[in-house]
Amino acid sequence: MTRRPLSTDRSRADDDLGSRASRNRSADERSRSKGTAEPASPVYQAIYRVVGRIPPGRVSTYGDVARLAGVPGAARQVGYALHALPAGSDLPWHRVINARGEVSTRSEEGPEHLQRALLEEEGVGFDVRGRCDLSRWRWRPRALREAKERR
DSSP states (O other): OOOOOHHHHHHHHHHHHHHHHHHHSOHHHHHHHSSSOOOOOHHHHHHHHHHHHOOTTOBEEHHHHHHHTTOTTOHHHHHHHHHTSOTTOOSOGGGEEOTTSBOOOOSSSSHHHHHHHHHHHTTOOOOTTSBOOHHHHBOOOHHHHHHHHHO
């Protein structure tokens, strides 16, 4: 059996993946993506609407945002959606923290320091462990309170 060089195998695999992805997208999606940013998915849009409602001086958890956006159990999806925000977005992404009341660490250093600084500017306090007291700072919209009461 003759083996092809790895680079040839890899490029063919990449071509297969690319053509498969292309087949899975509609013609409208393909034309819309040429030279312009693709609009956010309906789930991302729902997440962004929820995050946009978090008032200054309050925080929400990734899980709470997911529940309010209609995708319970999708806390990671909230993180992915916030990561996908374009640079310079005015969405208050910094108001979303983890369930322990901490600013989540990132793969690259820096954003967590900015996030904490933005929250502190809004009056949110942190203890020596880097946690904010969710019983004090958590945003509790009526829809979330009612959902918790039903459980």
